[in-house]
Amino acid sequence: xxxxxxxxxxxxxxxxxxxxxxxxxxxxxxxxxxxxxxxxxxxxxxxxxxxxxxxxxxxxxxxxxxxxxxxxxxxxxxxxxxxxxxxxxxxxxxxxxxxxxxxxxxxxxxxxxxxxxxxxxxxxxxxxxxxxxxxxxxxxxxxxxxxxxxxxxxxxxxxxxxxxxxxxxxxxxxxxxxxxxxxxxxxxxxxxxxxxxxxxxxxxxxxxxxxxxxxxxxxxxxxxxxxxxxxxxxxxxxxxxxxxxxxxxxxxxxxxxxxxxxxxxxxxxxxxxxxxxxxxxxxxxxxxxxxxxxxxxxxxxxxxxxxxxxxxxxxxxxxxxxxxxxxxxxxxxxxx
Amino acid sequence: xxxxxxxxxxxxxxxxxxxxxxxxxxxxxxxxxxxxxxxxxxxxxxxxxxxxxxxxxxxxxxxxxxxxxxxxxxxxxxxxxxxxxxxxxxxxxxxxxxxxxxxxxxxxxxxxxxxxxxxxxxxxxxxxxxxxxxxxxxxxxxxxxxxxxxxxxxxxxxxxxxxxxxxxxxxxxxxxxxxxxxxxxxxxxxxxxxxxxxxxxxxxxxxxxxxxxxxxxxxxxxxxxxxxxxxxxxxxxxxxxxxxxxxxxxxxxxxxxxxxxxxxxxxxxxxxxxxxxxxxxxxxxxxxxxxxxxxxxxxxxxxxxxxxxxxxxxxxxxxxxxxxxxxxxxxxxxxx
Numbered sequence: 001x002x003x004x005x006x007x008x009x010x011x012x013x014x015x016x017x018x019x020x021x022x023x024x025x026x027x028x029x030x031x032x033x034x035x036x037x038x039x040x041x042x043x044x045x046x047x048x049x050x051x052x053x054x055x056x057x058x059x060x061x062x063x064x065x066x067x068x069x070x071x072x073x074x075x076x077x078x079x080x081x082x083x084x085x086x087x088x089x090x091x092x093x094x095x096x097x098x099x100x101x102x103x104x105x106x107x108x109x110x111x112x113x114x115x116x117x118x119x120x121x122x123x124x125x126x127x128x129x130x131x132x133x134x135x136x137x138x139x140x141x142x143x144x145x146x147x148x149x150x151x152x153x154x155x156x157x158x159x160x161x162x163x164x165x166x167x168x169x170x171x172x173x174x175x176x177x178x179x180x181x182x183x184x185x186x187x188x189x190x191x192x193x194x195x196x197x198x199x200x201x202x203x204x205x206x207x208x209x210x211x212x213x214x215x216x217x218x219x220x221x222x223x224x225x226x227x228x229x230x231x232x233x234x235x236x237x238x239x240x241x242x243x244x245x246x247x248x249x250x251x252x253x254x255x256x257x258x259x260x261x262x263x264x265x266x267x268x269x270x271x272x273x274x275x276x277x278x279x280x281x282x283x284x285x286x287x288x289x290x291x292x293x294x295x296x297x298x299x300x301x302x303x304x305x306x307x308x309x310x311x312x313x314x315x316x317x318x319x320x321x322x323x324x325x326x327x328x329x330x331x332x333x334x335x336x
Numbered sequence: 337x338x339x340x341x342x343x344x345x346x347x348x349x350x351x352x353x354x355x356x357x358x359x360x361x362x363x364x365x366x367x368x369x370x371x372x373x374x375x376x377x378x379x380x381x382x383x384x385x386x387x388x389x390x391x392x393x394x395x396x397x398x399x400x401x402x403x404x405x406x407x408x409x410x411x412x413x414x415x416x417x418x419x420x421x422x423x424x425x426x427x428x429x430x431x432x433x434x435x436x437x438x439x440x441x442x443x444x445x446x447x448x449x450x451x452x453x454x455x456x457x458x459x460x461x462x463x464x465x466x467x468x469x470x471x472x473x474x475x476x477x478x479x480x481x482x483x484x485x486x487x488x489x490x491x492x493x494x495x496x497x498x499x500x501x502x503x504x505x506x507x508x509x510x511x512x513x514x515x516x517x518x519x520x521x522x523x524x525x526x527x528x529x530x531x532x533x534x535x536x537x538x539x540x541x542x543x544x545x546x547x548x549x550x551x552x553x554x555x556x557x558x559x560x561x562x563x564x565x566x567x568x569x570x571x572x573x574x575x576x577x578x579x580x581x582x583x584x585x586x587x588x589x590x591x592x593x594x595x596x597x598x599x600x601x602x603x604x605x606x607x608x609x610x611x612x613x614x615x616x617x618x619x620x621x622x623x624x625x626x627x628x629x630x631x632x633x634x635x636x637x638x639x640x641x642x643x644x645x646x647x648x649x650x651x652x653x654x655x656x657x658x659x660x661x662x663x664x665x666x667x668x669x670x671x672x
Contacts, residue, residue: 092590260611262612264608267605269605270602271597272598275621278619278621280619283613285614
């Protein structure tokens with residue numbers, strides 16, 4: 001069977017033996033796979049990675065000791081935790097110090113015709129959710145994680161910085177959450193809802209947010225006074241090393257910056273600004289799949305507009321090259 | 337009367353006219369004055385400051401329209417807020433965007449024989465609190481501010497980084513708070529209390545914490561594995577641009593870093609570490625005086641051991657030079 005390998009910057013499709021199914025695990029045959037920025041970073045050699053990447057997938061269980069799973073359409077949480085430490089006992093296996101991570105840390109990824117995951121990581125995909133939507137569960141869960149860490153208030157002004165794939169999902173998630181404060185349905189703009197503004201540098205991408213009803217704004221090179229210390233909550237999803245400083249400067253005193261941009265370089269910030277204004281900065285990573293699947297099932301967040309192209313797995317090299325193009329939206333790969 | 341001026345790095349004592357008393361304000365004759373690192377930074381030209389500094393004081397009201405204040409021994413909050421904005425109405429005048437700050441921003445400071453402050457900023461000093469203790473109210477309030485932002489839990493491991501003046505006060509405040517979890521008085525080490533460790537580079541200063549019963553540890557150049565991701569709460573009071581990175585690396589996943597080091601340079605951090613471990617970083621600045629005065633009145637925190645020398649106001653230049661010496665403790669100036 002085919003598998004995608006990353007090695008020294010190269011993307012190659014090779015023939016490998018199908019994986020064996022450990023006890024308590026399942027063999028999954030993926031249908032659709034998503035290429036994430038992390039995959040591009042693995043390609044560039046971060047984490048000293050070499051092997052089979054891939055952690056965004058929707059697929060079908062083809063082998064499992066528990067036969068009730070066979071044939072079921074699934075997505076899966078990517079952290080494989082030890083189940084035996086304080087973190088795991090506290091339902092925070094995502095922080096288990098011994099964890100392996102699908103396609104990232106010591107665990108072969110989903111970019112192959114069959115791969116394995118523990119059964120406890122799997123989530124059934126509701127029948128109403130298409131494969132094209134379900135493949136967004138993992139990044140959508142990362143967006144939803146913000147709401148596990150921060151509670152919106154009706155008077156909040158919220159800014160999402162960055163119009164990349166994650167920024168687009170975050171803007172939708174926060175906008176939907178803000179609409180829950182609506183007292184009279186369909187009154188736009190809602191006077192009792194938190195205000196959500198999506199800021200980025202690409203007009204075409206912001207248009208995707210605009211079509212969802214979200215206020216958008218091109219991020220100017222120099223911040224006008226109206227954007228300084230103007231937001232209660234700012235999410236940095238710029239993916240840029242300058243994003244965090246920008247976010248701090250846009251946050252009101254006592255406000256919150258959510259850090260969603262993993263940048264593989266040291267990032268320079270003015271701590272004086274953060275201290276004088278007593279700003280809270282929150283690191284935010286993966287999220288639980290439940291809330292994301294709920295949004296997909298209820299169709300309150302529709303990610304389909306984010307898809308730019310779908311390649312066959314055998315053309316993984318071209319798919320990676322396309323995903324690495326500046327300004328590209330989500331690139332998927334289809335198996336079989 | 338005499339006043340201390342900072343101008344182009346120089347500390348000079350000049351003769352000035354006594355201040356007039358605006359309506360709602362009081363004229364204060366200080367008894368003891370504390371030199372803070374911020375004063376040294378003002379001397380170096382930060383904030384483009386030039387004028388009369390000073391914001392740590394204890395003194396006596398000598399002029400006030402409300403005669404009940406006359407002769408009273410007072411300390412005073414340093415932020416002079418507009419009283420008319422949302423921040424001020426929300427009892428957060430410390431973040432009022434129009435605020436002036438005693439001896440720092442657009443308001444002549446306390447380093448003179450008489451100065452003015454609004455009556456609403458004043459706090460009576462309890463009779464049981466000496467001038468030498470009361471002059472620490474402002475920095476002690478800054479240490480207490482951490483407890484307004486963070487709640488200790490009995491299982492917490494807490495690290496205070498930095499053995500400068502603020503670090504020493506913070507270690508005492510957090511240690512005292514930790515002792516409140518004690519079930520059987522005087523059992524040491526307390527098995528039901530959060531563990532507080534004070535880490536610094538100066539054995540003599542850490543000794544001051546040790547004498548209070550606080551665990552101390554010399555901060556090694558390279559962190560041993562036992563200090564990595566080992567603390568639920570880490571306070572960076574190093575005053576150094578490397579302190580925040582150090583604090584992040586010592587914090588457990590989902591833990592909190594309190595930022596107390598205003599460094600006037602951009603600070604480089606690994607946001608990836610903060611994001612992967614979902615660390616919360618909290619900027620923390622001035623605090624309310626009430627909790628600090630309570631600690632001084634109850635003598636649960638005794639700051640007297642922190643005093644290194646007391647100079648007369650007329651020798652302000654020598655006092656500033658002494659305060660700027662590496663490793664020096666608190667330098668005070670006496671008036672009259």
